[in-house]
Amino acid sequence: MKYLVVGGTSGIGAETVRLLAGIEGATVVFSGRDEAAAARLADSLEPARRARTVFARSDVTSPSDTDALFERVRALPGDLHGAFNAAGVAGADGPLRGVPFHQADERAFDRVIEVNVKGTWRCLRAELAAMAPQGFGSIVNCASVAGLRSADSMSASYTASKHAVVGLTRSLAAEYAASGIRVNAVCPGVIDTPMLGGMREELLADLRRKNPAARIGTAREVAEAVLFLLSDRAGYISGTTLTVDAGGLTGAL
Numbered sequence: 653m654k655y656l657v658v659g660g661t662s663g664i665g666a667e668t669v670r671l672l673a674g675i676e677g678a679t680v681v682f683s684g685r686d687e688a689a690a691a692r693l694a695d696s697l698e699p700a701r702r703a704r705t706v707f708a709r710s711d712v713t714s715p716s717d718t719d720a721l722f723e724r725v726r727a728l729p730g731d732l733h734g735a736f737n738a739a740g741v742a743g744a745d746g747p748l749r750g751v752p753f754h755q756a757d758e759r760a761f762d763r764v765i766e767v768n769v770k771g772t773w774r775c776l777r778a779e780l781a782a783m784a785p786q787g788f789g790s791i792v793n794c795a796s797v798a799g800l801r802s803a804d805s806m807s808a809s810y811t812a813s814k815h816a817v818v819g820l821t822r823s824l825a826a827e828y829a830a831s832g833i834r835v836n837a838v839c840p841g842v843i844d845t846p847m848l849g850g851m852r853e854e855l856l857a858d859l860r861r862k863n864p865a866a867r868i869g870t871a872r873e874v875a876e877a878v879l880f881l882l883s884d885r886a887g888y889i890s891g892t893t894l895t896v897d898a899g900g901l902t903g904a905l
């Protein structure tokens with residue numbers, strides 16, 4: 653029984669690796685570019701969990717890296733039960749970063765699309781190629797509440813990229829349902845991970861204040877939702893966008 657976490661070296665992906673590594677009999681392959689972060693994650697796991705993990709260095713923007721990652725996954729014994737596509741980057745534009753859209757840099761936009769959309773697309777294609785002959789499998793894409801609405805805390809390029817991830821999720825859920833494969837998305841609100849690193853404290857305080865639970869979420873809380881969607885307990889759930897935001901989407905973000 654194999655699981656893959658693309659972008660598993662940090663934040664939400666890393667917490668998902670931690671939880672998946674607790675499943676008896678599982679092999680958890682996780683990828684990313686940062687080998688030092690991968691080693692820190694593996695070292696932080698208790699020995700039985702660590703023994704279930706395999707790190708594969710891979711950049712989702714590189715077709716050859718992605719091919720090598722899936723070759724590595726194929727070479728390990730067992731079927732690919734689940735995959736979580738978590739690799740993502742925040743946009744460099746937006747009013748909160750002091751860069752209004754009309755001054756946005758085209759290369760920065762390309763970068764967000766290349767990682768968040770094309771990278772997810774590339775991995776989905778390989779995951780579905782592995783799962784279709786098996787006749788089962790569960791895929792979770794990491795979208796965002798910014799994939800469901802606009803928000804003044806997120807850039808237009810990031811928002812556009814996450815809407816695309818939701819579109820891929822919905823289309824592929826329908827296309828692969830008859831093949832026994834479920835495709836879902838988690839849509840986190842503001843979550844305490846290194847991605848928030850560049851945000852000013854007053855902005856974070858404002859986001860906390862606007863959240864119905866008056867707090868920012870944890871990577872663990874998102875990882876628990878991912879585990880549920882990957883599991884057989886979600887056997888009749890496909891094409892859904894599961895918000896993990898303490899109800900933030902129902903009000904101001």
Ligand SMILES: NC(=O)c1ccc[n+]([C@@H]2O[C@H](COP(=O)([O-])OP(=O)(O)OC[C@H]3O[C@@H](n4cnc5c(N)ncnc54)[C@H](OP(=O)(O)O)[C@@H]3O)[C@@H](O)[C@H]2O)c1
Binds near residue numbers: 686739796
């Ligand atoms: N934090 C939030 O508030 C929030 C809210 C909604 C959605 N999300 C989404 O959640 C996902 C995880 O983000 P996070 O918050 O956990 O941030 P994070 O701690 O910065 O983690 C990002 C992950 O993506 C990987 N990644 C980035 N570029 C990559 C590339 N080119 N190739 C392979 N891996 C790459 C990173 O690995 P390496 O550095 O090792 O390459 C890292 O493992 C993202 O898709 C993000 O958009 C986050």
